[in-house]
Every structure is written in structure tokens, then in C-alpha cells.
Amino acid sequence: MSTCSKTAQYFASIRSSAKALTAFFEAFPKGGDIHHHALGALLPEAIWAKGGRFWANAEGQLSASAQPGFLPLYSYNKSEMLANWSIKGASKEGRAQQFFNFFGKIAPIFQGQEGYWLGQIAQQAAAENILYVETLIEAPAARQELWSWTQGWSSQPANFEGWTQSLLHYGIEDLIQEVLAEIAGWQADYQALEGPKAQLGLQWYAVRTYPLPMVFAQLYLAFQLAQQSDWVLAVNLVGPEHAELSQAEFEGQMQALRYLKQLFPSVSLALHAGELRPDILAGRPYQNPIEQAIQLGAKRIGHGVGLPLERDAAACLQMMKERAIPLELLLTSNAFILGLPAEQHPFSTYLAAEVPIVLASDDPALLATSLSQEYCLLAQNSQLSYEDFKQLSFNSIRYSFLSEEEKENLEQELKKAFLSFEDRKINPINH
Ligand SMILES: [Zn+2]
Known part of the structure; x- marks a missing residue:
């Protein structure tokens, strides 16, 4: 029997033991954690x-x-x-x-120390056998600046061209250069860090709980940074999707993204979409965020819990399968924020429709979880086999926003990590 099938057999034998599963998945090579918020990864200690x-x-x-x-x-x-x-x-x-x-509570300790904290994140990930982290980040000082500029701008009607002119007038070009210099500083800190560390890539986010002109201004900055920095690999939209302003301005936010995608066609987009359940919407209408994200050209869907509420869930699944748009599955996060137990999560619907899945931690420190624990949780709430979990690990590299060359390098590294994992003593059947 090959070491791989022995490991698969061992895995099958420990599925009902939480303790053995934890040890197994801590050692299990986990390619990437690609839905990960830097601020949510700061350990309380x-x-x-x-x-x-x-x-x-x-x-x-x-x-x-x-x-x-x-x-x-x-x-x-x-x-x-x-x-x-x-x-x-x-x-x-x-x-x-x-x-x-x-x-908001912990943000002050992050600000100005981003390089240090990114290094911590990379080291924690390496200790957990994660090769790559694609983390969500922004610069609060830049957000503050944009907030001061956009005060009093009217949302009615949305005027993306006019707002762009105003941003240029206020000096967005200089702000972009300042933030690029900041990012270069973080990157230098990260690179100077010695010892084992995971590779890092950034997604720049805009916070969606603002009036539309402010969301547009943040997105404009994010697209510019993703276009100009080789470390900023994609743009995302964060914050509670169910919040009053996120809901009221949803259509406008989607139009803003459509406008900017046309202006910056080479910039990749991932979206938090459908982190919603009827009770959290409190009577507000569901606006088909998963379908909208796909139509916009989002390359990954974060959460996707709202699938059963979509007006055409089958079409969403079909498009995600055909366009190879993965679901980012965030079990602990959904259990806490939405009160959705893992066994009620619609991930099996995605799986049955052959939509690719990546497993991620969202905010590991705040949620008191880890990517290893997310693997355990999925093992306890699904029939997925050892080979399926390996596939999930490789998916998290394949669907990352790294270049093809970087993905190939990490895939090779991951293959090697699995060879050594499958040969290890964690699996008593091997020895
Ligand atoms: Zn998230």
C-alpha cells in the first residue's frame, strides 16, 4: 500500500476523534489561507x-x-x-x-506597525504548515483622508466620473504614492524577517458601510494600488453586508465596481458576497449579491451562505462551475457571526454542483480558530475523503491571486510537503 493510501486509511480511522483530527490537520500541509483579514489575525497574547x-x-x-x-x-x-x-x-x-x-478595538496597535504584524502572521502560518497567506489590509490614515475629502458629496445621482475628477483635484495621486511607499516599507520589514515564514500577498479592501462617494473613493484607491503595487494582488469589499448603509447603497456599490473594473481591467476582484441570512437582514430585501458578484467578474466568492436566497441559485452554481470561481468556505466565522452551525452551511450544495472550494480562516485570532481547525470542522461535518482535503489544500494555491509562475513554485513545494507528511509518524499505520 502506498504511503498516500495508508494516510487516507489512517484519516478514515480517526474521523470521530477530535483530538486525533486536530493533531492530523495541524501537521497536514495546508497550501494557502486566502480569505484572511490581517487585523483579525492578531493573537490576543x-x-x-x-x-x-x-x-x-x-x-x-x-x-x-x-x-x-x-x-x-x-x-x-x-x-x-x-x-x-x-x-x-x-x-x-x-x-x-x-x-x-x-x-476598531485593536486597530490602533496595528497602525504604523503593519510590517511587524505581517511578519507575525507569516510566522504563525508557517508554524501551522501553511505556505501562503493572502491577507486583507488597508491604510487607515488614507481612509481618514478620503473620508475628509468626500464629506458632503451627494450620492444622488452617482457620478463616478465627477468623483474621480474631485479625487484628482484633492490630490489622490499623491495619496496613492504615499500608500505605495508605506506598502514598500511593510514589504521590506517582512522580507528582512528571518526564520520560517509563509509567503504573503495582499488584497486591498474598501469598507462598504459608508456613503457611496466614500466607498467609491476607497475603491478607486484600492484599484490604483492593485494596478501599481506588485504586492497588492486584488481588491475586495469588507464590512457587514447586512448593515443598513451596505444594503441601501448596494446597487450603487456594484455600479462603482463595474465602473472601476472597466477602468482597470487587469485588476483582480474577490468579493464577500452572501454573508447573509434572513434573520440578519431584518426584513430588508435580499439583493442577489452572489449573482451580482459573478456578473461583475469577481474571481472568488467569500462566504456564499445566502445561496438558497438567490433568485436563481442554480444559475449561480452553474456559472461558478463553468468559470471556475471558488467558494471561500469560512465555517467558524459563519457559525459565530450568522449563528449558522457548520452542519447547516450550504457548502454541500456547492460541492454537489462541482463548484471549487477553498477553506479559509477569515479572522483566525478574533474567532479563536486556525486554518487547521477549519479543516477539522469540515472533516467532522462532511464525508470528504483524505484526497478531497488534499484537493482543498491545492485549490488554495490554484485560486490564489499569485502569478502562474509563483503558483507553480508553491504547488511543487506543496507536493513535497505532502510526500513528507504521508511518510511521517503521525500516521501509526505507516510504522
Ligand atoms: Zn472576510
């Missing part, structure tokens, strides 16, 4: 360790300077403070809101 110069309030909101209601971070009880920075400390009530609040 690491935030604490780096937070010596910060102030905090009792809810864990950090601040770089003293302000009313804030005390020096280290005057708090450590474990109580750490509970503020992951869902371990969250109550079941209003969990979507709590989740999205987490980012």
Missing part, C-alpha cells in the same frame, strides 16, 4: 505583549494616547483584557455587532 505603550478602556478599546476613561494597558488584569480581543469573551447577544467592533 501578542497584542498584550506589544501593548506596553498603549492605553485601554475596560472593553479593550486601545488608544495610542491618554484619554478620559482609558488607563495604561498593563494596569488591567491580563486575562480579562485578552477576553476583549477574541470571541472567547463575547456573549451570544448581538454577536455580529460585537464581532465587527473587535476590529
